[in-house]
Amino acid sequence: MPTFVVFSKLTDKGAQTVFERPERVREVNRELEEMGVRVVEQYVMLGEWDFLNIVEAPDEPTLLAALTNLNMRGTIRTATYRIVPVDEYLEYIKKKRG
Numbered sequence: 001m002p003t004f005v006v007f008s009k010l011t012d013k014g015a016q017t018v019f020e021r022p023e024r025v026r027e028v029n030r031e032l033e034e035m036g037v038r039v040v041e042q043y044v045m046l047g048e049w050d051f052l053n054i055v056e057a058p059d060e061p062t063l064l065a066a067l068t069n070l071n072m073r074g075t076i077r078t079a080t081y082r083i084v085p086v087d088e089y090l091e092y093i094k095k096k097r098g
Helices: 012-020 024-034 059-070 084-098
Strands: 001-010 036-046 051-056 076-085
Touching: 001 012, 001 059, 012 024, 024 036, 059 076
Parallel strands: none
Antiparallel strands: 001 051, 001 076, 036 051
């Protein structure tokens, strides 16, 4: 299943929600599951982004729809990157070399 890194930043509204209801973070993870996206790991970050999430989705359209749903709520903004395990990458390179 494709894996992605999603950096997310809370808006003022999102920060207030998390401060008042910290359990909201886990609720959003469950909502993502219902949309077909599984949160594999999640970290809080110090710096430009507030959270680093490693997620799996069956395909990019599923992930895009789920993140669009989250972003339109006005509580977070995201940046997303597709990641590939090193072993998978090396196998791909070996096959292409012939």
